[in-house]
Amino acid sequence: MKPIQSLLFACLFWCAASAHAKKITIAAAADLKFAMDEIVTSFQQANARAEVDVVYGSSGKFYTQIQQGAPYDLYFSADIGFPRELAKAGLAASEARLYAFGRIVLWSAKLDASKMTLANLTDAKITRIAIANPKHAPYGKRAEEALRASGLWEKVEPKIVYGENIAHTAELVQTGNAQVGIIALALAVNPKLASKGGYWLIPDHLYEPLEQGFILTKRAEGNTLARRFADYMGSKPARAIMTKYGFVLPGEVVGK
Amino acid sequence: MVNSSDLQALWLTVRLASTVTVILLLVGTPIAWWLARTRTWWKGPIGAVVALPLVLPPSVLGFYLLLTMGPNGPVGQLTHALGLGLLPFTFWGLVVASVFYSLPFMVQPLQTAFEAVGDRPLEVAATLRASPLDAFFTVAMPLAAPGFLTASILTFAHTVGEFGVVLMIGGNLPGVTRVASVQIYDHVEALEYMQAHRLAAVMLLFSFLVLLALYSWRPNPKKGA
CATH class of the missing domain: 3.40.190.10 (Periplasmic binding protein-like II)
Known part of the structure; x- marks a missing residue:
């Protein structure tokens, strides 16, 4: 093969490979720090070679960053209000889904x-x-x-x-x-x-429920790995980890 | 245009920067003088320590300050024993942090200015029976005056620009530790872009004017030395 051809071939190969991205980046609220680390590990065990990066920070900051085109595929907010706003603004590839109540x-x-x-x-x-x-x-x-x-x-x-x-x-x-x-x-x-x-x-009648929600961002549209991770949040292992970290899950009764 | 909590943050910033500049003039001058005059091998290590805040991320400084000034840290135990309480979340805590953070901005221009004065004027002063202290105040200081101005302006401006360390050890208390840079960050986080814009514009204008003053005044060093 001539050099130019091999270069084109390499380029084609690279483009094809990146279309089937085996990597996702998650922006997660700081309260998820330990729980999300465990969920990611368990997700990776179930999905061999899936590369998952998690960035932790404040929900509000991620909201602003995603509005400005930040390269996150999933956004886990501590307040479902932020992902709802993004979905309304057409910046999401899914509805805002409730994943937990914080305590x-x-x-x-x-x-x-x-x-x-x-x-x-x-x-x-x-x-x-x-x-x-x-x-x-x-x-x-x-x-x-x-x-x-x-x-x-x-x-x-x-x-x-x-x-x-x-x-x-x-x-x-x-x-x-x-x-x-x-x-x-x-x-x-x-x-x-x-x-x-x-x-x-702290008794939960003293404060408004902390409804935590996530979305798939516009960027993740068509990204199967991102979608699989979103579905994984509803799976048994993920729910068990969330429960272990004291989150009340949707469908459960909030209380003691 | 700017609301009262923004004004409070601006005023606090000015107070912090002025306090730090005055303290650093007192602390930084002897260090700079020593660095400019000494020939010992200590010069290298001390000069490097002084310059550290230039390259260290504020998170490193903030992390160590939080640990050492806290109730379990050596500085915290000392201030507690002296009846001064603990430094994090206080104005004086920010002053201490900023003194470290802005140290090179005071010392380095002064050192350069002192080095530019050279040995000759001081030797002449000595032959006229001026004591070293006398020679410093009547000969070296006036000759290094432009250096003092540059160093003070840079120190003040750099302290105004401080953010990471304050965020880590300040506790965000209005009127005490919530300086303008933190206030802007809070506005942005709370999606109050309009307020953020206003305060940010004030900071931008201020910084530009400070630097403009510095650079327009500087290209005339012939008179000084």
Whole structure:
């Protein structure tokens, strides 16, 4: 073969290969950090050689990035509102699907938070309480709602510090810079955090349900691997992992 | 046009940058002087440490500061023992972080200015019986005046531009640690693009004016040295 022909051949081959992309990129809310890692591993075991990259961050940031054409195939938001908006704007290849309800907990790395309630936050010994920024983080919004519903917001507000997202909030508590924090149950049950302190589940009647939703983005249209991953979220192994991390799944009863 | 919380963030930014500039003038000047005059082998390592914040990602600085200034870190235990409380989530915590972060922007221009002064004027001062301290204040400092101005402007501007470290250790408290760069980030995250635009425009204009002042004034070094 002449060099030019072999080059064309290589190009053709490469194009054909990329059309059957064996790789997807997922943008996931920070509360999914540990759960999604496990789901991806289990998905890869079931789908040999599937390459899956996950990027964790705040739901709002991903929303903006996808609007600007970010190369994500799936978008798992902590608030179904964002994927719904994207679907409405024609930027999705699927409806926004509800995948879980999030729960919030009081967590501390030092104190035994399992013996605490929100009322303990007024203790003089507690000087810093970390929550995610309610302005744009869904978990932060729910934390503020729970504190307001318990009539504690005015009393504890001067002690509150704001994390950029829910994982950063957990980090502020883990390093001891805040004695307690309100974080996602999904993070608190991870062995790394569960080995320290303890957590107390905040009653869900104190805050609006944290409906978490995902979409396939416009970019993933026709991408079979992305579609397979979306379907996998409804599978038994994936649901078991989500349950293990404290998520309440669609179709289950929210409550104790 | 700009609402009150934005104004608060801008004012806080100005306060932070001014405080850091003053502290760094006091801390950075002796370091720069020493670096410019010394001949020991220490010069290399110390110069490298001073320059570290130029290349280190803010996340590295933020991570270490969060650990060392926290209740379990050495600095945290020291400030706690001194009755100063803990530094993260406070204005002074940001000041400490920014002093590290902006250190090279103060030291390096000063060092260059001091080196440009050279040994000769100081030797002359010595023959006129000026003590080293005297010679520094009456000879070296006036000769290095343009360097002081450049260093101060750069330090101030660089502190205004700080973001990552503040986000990591600040806790986003209005009026305390929520500086303009963080406020813009929050606006964007909350999809408040209009407010983000306004504040971002203020920052853009400010930065341009600072640099314009710096560069329009600079091409005339003949008078200085």
